[in-house]
Amino acid sequence: MSIEENLKNIHQHIPANVKLVCVSKFHPVDAILQAYNTGERAFGENRPQELVAKVPLLPSDIEWHFIGNLQTNKVKMVVPVATLIHSISSTKLIEAVEKESAKINKISRILLELHVSKEDSKQGFFPEEIIEFLNENPPERFPHLLFCGIMAMATNTDNEEIIRNDFKTVHSTFDILKNRFWSNDAQFKEISMGMSGDYHIAIAEGATMVRIGTSIFGPRQY
Numbered sequence: 001m002s003i004e005e006n007l008k009n010i011h012q013h014i015p016a017n018v019k020l021v022c023v024s025k026f027h028p029v030d031a032i033l034q035a036y037n038t039g040e041r042a043f044g045e046n047r048p049q050e051l052v053a054k055v056p057l058l059p060s061d062i063e064w065h066f067i068g069n070l071q072t073n074k075v076k077m078v079v080p081v082a083t084l085i086h087s088i089s090s091t092k093l094i095e096a097v098e099k100e101s102a103k104i105n106k107i108s109r110i111l112l113e114l115h116v117s118k119e120d121s122k123q124g125f126f127p128e129e130i131i132e133f134l135n136e137n138p139p140e141r142f143p144h145l146l147f148c149g150i151m152a153m154a155t156n157t158d159n160e161e162i163i164r165n166d167f168k169t170v171h172s173t174f175d176i177l178k179n180r181f182w183s184n185d186a187q188f189k190e191i192s193m194g195m196s197g198d199y200h201i202a203i204a205e206g207a208t209m210v211r212i213g214t215s216i217f218g219p220r221q222y
């Protein structure tokens with residue numbers, strides 16, 4: 001099926017209040033343009049080099065979402081071009097993105113990435129870890145960051161109960177963070193969760209953003 005048909009199908013399963021981020025990593029510029037020409041504007045990349053190479057080749061009204069593992073020495077590549085960084089997964093990164101954003105006079109929109117899956121390899125904060133950090137370093141300490149919500153990946157498994165439970169943990173952690181640190185801040189509102197294999201479950205569990213690649217663009221050639 002074509003990218004156009006894939007997108008049409010996906011939109012039939014995504015409510016209007018859930019934002020679709022088209023994950024274009026490893027796919028060429030012309031695939032992104034095909035999606036763009038159907039009306040998509042939000043694209044997600046996970047490698048800084050690939051992101052900065054694509055940006056100048058594509059329309060300037062695209063919102064670029066950075067969703068990948070970010071090393072602190074690559075922060076300066078990503079901060080100027082990203083509309084939203086989903087993958088803020090350590091206190092070191094919070095500090096680094098604040099510092100770089102201050103340097104270029106930008107308020108960077110970010111999501112805190114949570115580690116809820118059962119795999120050790122996954123990035124992100126454990127819920128108690130980010131709560132403790134924010135207790136000691138309240139959001140006002142980072143004037144160049146706009147905390148927009150949280151992001152997570154579920155365990156990579158066929159077991160729907162495990163996936164659903166991971167997403168429930170994400171949602172309840174969002175509620176705790178919202179109540180404790182952003183109860184008067186309407187900007188802290190996003191729950192970015194759900195990929196090609198599990199976005200139906202993520203939406204049922206309260207996702208406000210889904211990040212879908214394979215179901216739109218087909219398999220990636222690594």
Ligand SMILES: *Cc1c(COP(=O)(O)O)cnc(C)c1O
Nearest residue numbers: 023046067195196211212213214
């Ligand atoms: C690649 C990627 C996705 C998209 O995965 P698909 O299974 O291709 O839909 C979503 N989120 C993150 C963080 C990714 O790296």
